[in-house]
Amino acid sequence: MIGRVCALLVGGVLAALPVGCGSSEGAGRGDVLRIGYQKWGTYSLLKASGGLEPKAREHGLRVEWVEFPAGPPLLEALNAGSLDLGHAGDSPPLFAQAAGVPFAYIAASSPSxxxxxxxxxxxxxxxxxxxxxxxxxxxxxxxxxxxxxxxxxxxxxxxxxxxxxxxxxxxxxxxxxxxxxxxxxxxxxxxxxxxxxxxxxxxxxxGRGYVTGREFYFASKAFAGERPEVVRTFLAELTRVKEWAKERPGEVNRLLADQTGIAIGAIERAEGRRNRYDTGPITDALVAEQQAIADRYVELGLLPHRIDVRDAVARTPIGAKE
The missing domain is CATH 3.40.190.10 (Periplasmic binding protein-like II)
Known part of the structure; x- marks a missing residue:
């Protein structure tokens, strides 16, 4: 499975990215890869699988997972310099961008x-x-x-x-x-x-008919620029565990129940209606979706000023060709 799943859509092109292809030097901020995750979502699967840790060691890094109850406090931690990678739904990145948080979108899930x-x-x-x-x-x-x-x-x-x-x-x-x-x-x-x-x-x-329910994946802007090979490795391993999860729903349910402490019946109900097991690039269409939400938030007075979502999309720093 690992050998089969190493092609990622990043920055709008299909790029074959071998896992563990970066240098063995540190991250420029220590030897820790700090990942913010929420109790649910595919980051929880990746954490529980243990598959990222040996790949990170090839880059001279150890992984530190930090749990958050929701996206907004996760992005606050990223703004404080406490995280390198994270994920959230559609709104938290918009508020973060308006507040000047230095992050970059690196990928997104399929809708749910x-x-x-x-x-x-x-x-x-x-x-x-x-x-x-x-x-x-x-x-x-x-x-x-x-x-x-x-x-x-x-x-x-x-x-x-x-x-x-x-x-x-x-x-x-x-x-x-x-x-x-x-x-x-x-x-x-x-x-x-x-x-x-x-x-x-x-x-x-x-959410049907109202929102897409996507997960957005992002990195601190500094980390995306300094360690693009680590970002590629992370996305490759995230994609690998998603492919594994598609084929083993029973194992996924048990793993998530153990990981989250939530009853297996609730896990089975949630997993039965989710469809976030694909990872793709931040396309023009996704930027437009995010921009529409941001513009409406400005009209409602929830965002203090207009933002251009495209300014926060990672491009060549994570190895994509334009």
């Missing part, structure tokens, strides 16, 4: 819109997105869940000002929903699946 949703309690009187008017909705500010709320409201004839946003981390939001202090919660897997399986919640709208 059904992996996010707005849920309510099973005994709720809310049955339709239009019922959200005047209600309290919990979500992580600046996250992909925030994008979903904006899109669902606007496509159902509501304004963002028609609801009361309550900014909460996923664990706190679930507690608030179960306790009745919020009326709805915009969440993503695995928190979404766990709420549906064991939290007495059901969805009134999911």
């Amino acid at each position: 819109p059904e992996s996010s949703a707005i849920v309510v309690r099973n005994d709720s009187a809310l049955h339709d997105p239009r019922d959200l008017k005047g209600k309290r909705i919990g979500f992580v500010k600046g996250s992909s869940a925030h994008t979903l709320v904006v899109r669902v409201l606007e496509k159902n004839g509501l304004e963002v000002s028609d609801v009361t946003p309550v900014y909460l981390a996923p664990a706190d939001a679930r507690t608030a929903l179960e306790g009745g202090s919020i009326d709805a919660w915009s969440a993503w897997d695995p928190y979404l699946a766990a709420a549906e399986v064991g939290g007495g919640a059901h969805r009134i709208a999911d």
Whole structure:
């Protein structure tokens, strides 16, 4: 499998990139490759597989994994110089770019819109997105869940000002929903699946028709420029573990349950509707998708100024030809 999966789409071209092809020198900031990851997503699979560590050693690096509850704090850590690589949904990179965080998009996953949703309690009187008017909705500010709320409201004839946003981390939001202090919660897997399986919640709208549900992969701008061969190795190993995961759903479910501490039933529910096991370049179409979200956030006053998403896309620093 490892030998078979070493061709990556990076920067818009197909480039065959052998794993472990870089120098054995350090990263210029020590001998640690620092990766921010969230409890869910393919980075969790890569961490659990242990496959990256021997490849990193070929570059003279040891891997340090740092867990975050959501994308915004992960990007804050990258801004502080505490991370080299990370991932998030659609919104966190936009807020980070507007704040001047020096990062570069390096790749993206395939879509998975059904992996996010707005849920309510099973005994709720809310049955339709239009019922959200005047209600309290919990979500992580600046996250992909925030994008979903904006899109669902606007496509159902509501304004963002028609609801009361309550900014909460996923664990706190679930507690608030179960306790009745919020009326709805915009969440993503695995928190979404766990709420549906064991939290007495059901969805009134999911991402289909509203958002793409992609994972975006990025590096600090300095690291992408200084160590492009390490970025290539990382993407090659991420692609390898995704190919492995496509063929072994049962093993993936058990691995993620062990890795996250989430019940196997919720893992099976979430995995059954995800489709992020392909990695591709940051294309013009993806840039346009991100730009549309950013521009709307400026109009809503959520971003302080307009950004050009293309300015944050890595090109030749990670070995692509233009």
